[in-house]
Amino acid sequence: MFKKTRKKLTVFYSTCFLGFFFVFLIILYFSLVQLMDHQQLEELETYYTEQYHDFFEHMYDQDRKLEFNPNRLYFYYIYTKEQTLVHGDETYKGLYKEIESIYSVKDTSESFVKKLHWNDEHFLLLSKPIHFDEELLGYIVLGKSTTSQYHFFQKMILLFVVLVIIFTLFIGFLSYYMAGKAMVPIENALEKQKNFVSDASHELRTPLSVFYSSLDILAADESKNVSDFGKELIQDLKDEAELMKELLEKLLFLARHDQNRLEVKKESFSLTDLLVSISEKFQRTLREEIVFQTDIEKDIELIGDPKKIIELIYILLENAVQYTPHGSISLKLSQTDEKIKIVVEDTGIGIAKDELPLIFDRFFRSDAARKRDGTGLGLSIAEAIVKEHGGVIQVQSELGKGTTFCTLFPSIKQ
Numbered sequence: 422m423f424k425k426t427r428k429k430l431t432v433f434y435s436t437c438f439l440g441f442f443f444v445f446l447i448i449l450y451f452s453l454v455q456l457m458d459h460q461q462l463e464e465l466e467t468y469y470t471e472q473y474h475d476f477f478e479h480m481y482d483q484d485r486k487l488e489f490n491p492n493r494l495y496f497y498y499i500y501t502k503e504q505t506l507v508h509g510d511e512t513y514k515g516l517y518k519e520i521e522s523i524y525s526v527k528d529t530s531e532s533f534v535k536k537l538h539w540n541d542e543h544f545l546l547l548s549k550p551i552h553f554d555e556e557l558l559g560y561i562v563l564g565k566s567t568t569s570q571y572h573f574f575q576k577m578i579l580l581f582v583v584l585v586i587i588f589t590l591f592i593g594f595l596s597y598y599m600a601g602k603a604m605v606p607i608e609n610a611l612e613k614q615k616n617f618v619s620d621a622s623h624e625l626r627t628p629l630s631v632f633y634s635s636l637d638i639l640a641a642d643e644s645k646n647v648s649d650f651g652k653e654l655i656q657d658l659k660d661e662a663e664l665m666k667e668l669l670e671k672l673l674f675l676a677r678h679d680q681n682r683l684e685v686k687k688e689s690f691s692l693t694d695l696l697v698s699i700s701e702k703f704q705r706t707l708r709e710e711i712v713f714q715t716d717i718e719k720d721i722e723l724i725g726d727p728k729k730i731i732e733l734i735y736i737l738l739e740n741a742v743q744y745t746p747h748g749s750i751s752l753k754l755s756q757t758d759e760k761i762k763i764v765v766e767d768t769g770i771g772i773a774k775d776e777l778p779l780i781f782d783r784f785f786r787s788d789a790a791r792k793r794d795g796t797g798l799g800l801s802i803a804e805a806i807v808k809e810h811g812g813v814i815q816v817q818s819e820l821g822k823g824t825t826f827c828t829l830f831p832s833i834k835q
Contacts, residue, residue, distance in 0.1 A: 427600045434596035435589070442588060446581045450574070457570055458545070462534060465547040465563050468495050476551065476561050479508035487511055494565060499551075501559040504529070512566070513542065520562055524548065529560040536567075543571040632662055671798040685726045685809045689833070692723040692730070692761065696754050699734050703752075710747035717754040722833045723761060725810045736803045737765040737826050744824065745769030761830040772818035780816060 469476075479499050487509045498509040498517050504525060509517055519539050527533070530550050537544040546564040550557055640647075640655050647655070700715045707713055723730070734752075741750045748768035755762050772780060779785045781804045784797040807814045811831050818824035 427597065427604055430600035430603065431593065431596040434600065435592050438592045438596070439585070439589060443585065446585070450577065450581065453577070454574060457567075457574075461545050461565065461567060461570075462547065465495070465545070465565065469547070469549055469561070469563055472497075487517070489514060495563060496565070497561055497563045499559060499561050500524075500529070502529070502557050507559070513540075516544075520546070524560075524562065530557055537564075541568075543567045636662065671802055685729060687725050687810075688727070689722055689724050690727050691721070692763075693717055693719055693721045693754065695727060695730060696734065696752065696763070699731065699738075700752055703735075703738055707742065707750075711742065711745060712749040714749060714751040715753070716751065718756060721754060721756045721761060723810075723830060724833055725830070729806045729809065733803050733806045733828070734763070734765075736799045737828075740799060740826075741765055741767035741769065741824070744771075748823070756832055759832055761832050763828040763830075764825060766823065766825040768823040771820040771822050772816075772824055773820055777816060777818060781814075 476497070476499055487506075489511055491512050493510060493512045496510055496512045496516070498511070498520060499507050501507060504521070506517060506521070511517060516539060519537070523535070523537070527548070529548060532547070532549050535546045535548070537546055543566065544564045545567050546562055548560055548562050550560045552558065636655055636659050640652070640659075696715075696717050700713070700717070704713050738750070738752065745767045746769070750765070750767045753762075753764040753766070755764075776785075781800050783801045804814055807828055807830075813829050815827045815829070816824065817827075
């Protein structure tokens with residue numbers, strides 16, 4: 422139980438931290454990208470402002486002229502409003518053709534920004550209209566290479582992936598360690614509780630036996646001197662002592678199971694014959710308002726303790742009777758190559774959805790169960806028996822429609 426809880430806490434802690442860490446990295450990455458784009462755009466705007474008059478003069482150049490300088494930081498191309506190139510300072514030969522194909526479908530009377538990927542290079546482009554006396558003369562496209570920044574962010578993504586992997590392992594180990602530390606006081610407290618239950622159950626058996634024997638002696642020796650009311654009182658005390666004895670036996674059973682000291686004498690036996698025998702006996706004890714049905718496959722063998730299996734089946738059947746005022750109860754047995762399935766189904770009052778995860782807890786009793794007899798330990802014992810036999814027990818229920826308990830054991834065919 423604690424190992425499972427520790428793993429759940431580890432997964433929870435790791436998921437929470439990695440979630441925050443992952444969100445932080447995403448925010449950091451996009452913040453840096455936006456900051457870098459904004460800074461580069463400001464550089465282009467500054468260059469445009471500084472060179473504005475030169476751009477305006479080039480609008481009146483008679484000859485189309487492109488100057489090439491691969492060492493230039495910025496490049497620009499000046500076009501007329503008819504999208505005819507009149508001048509350009511370029512750093513990448515042939516880039517203007519790609520730009521012309523893009524801007525041929527753009528409204529060049531407005532400023533806009535565009536990112537371009539061309540020949541394994543990345544560029545940031547800024548288009549600005551050129552006006553004179555509120556008349557549109559043309560437009561200019563300024564740009565700069567952002568290839569180095571692009572590669573930088575690619576490496577940053579790779580670094581983030583490596584960091585996530587490293588921190589996942591680190592946080593996983595740290596979370597597992599911290600979860601273990603958190604479980605220590607709980608584990609100690611539960612261990613003390615288990616020891617107390619075991620010790621108290623053992624210690625109470627002797628005085629309870631003495632008390633019950635004393636009642637027997639009192640009833641036998643003083644039968645003539647005890648009034649009718651006294652006899653009824655003695656019988657009530659004996660009944661309560663029987664209930665107390667039954668409760669102690671159940672507590673001892675669970676205590677031995679918790680301490681892995683439960684004696685289970687496993688042998689191969691016919692589960693089919695066992696369930697048929699239980700069914701015949703159980704049928705005779707039922708009220709007329711309940712219909713009992715069986716569907717038991719033949720020749721099914723199980724390796725286990727027959728006495729414990731009998732106790733398991735009776736717990737499930739009596740639980741069904743207790744919560745089925747009228748209707749039907751069915752007992753089914755089937756087998757596959759991997760599993761042996763025992764199903765106890767009823768059409769009783771059912772179990773509320775929020776109570777289903779709690780029904781195997783010790784002393785848990787639903788609101789409906791509080792109106793009936795019982796210790797609240799039956800299903801806990803049933804679950805313990807199933808686990809001792811390497812199986813699992815499952816439950817499905819719906820209020821007003823009934824409950825189904827499905828027990829799965831390893832098949833002897835394996």
